[in-house]
Amino acid sequence: MDTADLKVFEAVARTGGMNRAAAELHTVQSNVTARIRALESELGCPLFDRHSRGVALTGAGERLLPYARRLAWLLADAARATRDDGQPRGPLTIGSLETTAALRLSPLIANYAAACPEVDLALRPGTTAELIEAVLDRRLEGAFVCGPVAHQSLIEQVMFEEELAILAAPGLASIEQATQGGIARIVVLRAGCSYRQRLEMLLARRGIAVPRLMEFGTLEAIFGCVSAGLGITLLPRALIGPVWRAGRVSLHRLPPEEALVTTVFIHRREAHLSSALRAFLDHARADHSAIAPVPAAISGGSDLALPRSIVAP
DSSP states (O other), X not given: XXXXXXXXXXXXXXXXXXXXXXXXXXXXXXXXXXXXHHHHHHHTSOOEEEETTEEEEOHHHHHHHHHHHXXXXXXXXXXXXHHOOSSOOEEEEEEEOHHHIIIIIXXXXXXXXHHOTTEEEEEEEOOHHHHHHHXXXXXXXXXXXXXOOOXXXXXXXXXXXXXXXXXXXXXXXXXHHHTGGGBOOEEEOSTTOHHHHHHHHHHHHTTOBOOOEEEOSSHHHHHHHHHTTSOBEEEEGGGSHHHHHTTXXXXXXXXXXXXXXXXXXXXXXXXXXXXXXXXXXXXXXXXGGGSOOOOGGXXXXXXXXXXXXXHOO
């Protein structure tokens, strides 16, 4: 099979039509049709069903598509590896949890940008599930996510450790007050957020039902809703110092076995690790300023203790 034919095949499968693929590939529709027919003849089976609105993959086409995409990516990765002379330069797109970006990455990125001025760094926020999918789909070179991940196609490295805490409306002496009758409303980021999943499991372990939840796209919106008494949430303690000190929320600690969570950096196992990414990981491991301590104002004994009914498994 010719790689150029597979490139045409992938374009037709993705766009859903010969004309649309031709426009994307800057060629004519007859050339696309001829290449697809030649590929079908070589393989001895049809790859597309033709209909009035375009084309749809046959079963054989669906089985071929992952290989065509993988081959295209391998060729592009080979070109990147060949051009990489060891000097960090060019584009680097990584992902991060919003909490990790807010807590850890500002000093790290500042130091990295100063050390590697020829790198064009782009940071994409997302939930753990979204970021894992983006790395697997090769839309990101790597990402900071909540660990462990344990995916056979990914390599993960532990970067940070966070202590999680429950936030509730100000003035609440215990989480028990926020979960009256064994029911809790939770205020969370969208589906795929690892902290949301942990909070749901934590409450379920204690027999506390979650009849409804409120989803928001920003941390500030979550703080506002929790402050207004609309529900509780789970976030890193180090992140909530300012809103806690301002009296906007009450903070409730968890036992160590439930509070501690690791943030890992993931990247594809078989992908070429660019010099730009290698340098970034070196800075992440060496830059101690990126590992911010828990603010002293919330590390003492003034945190509100969880009642026994919540603390006990």
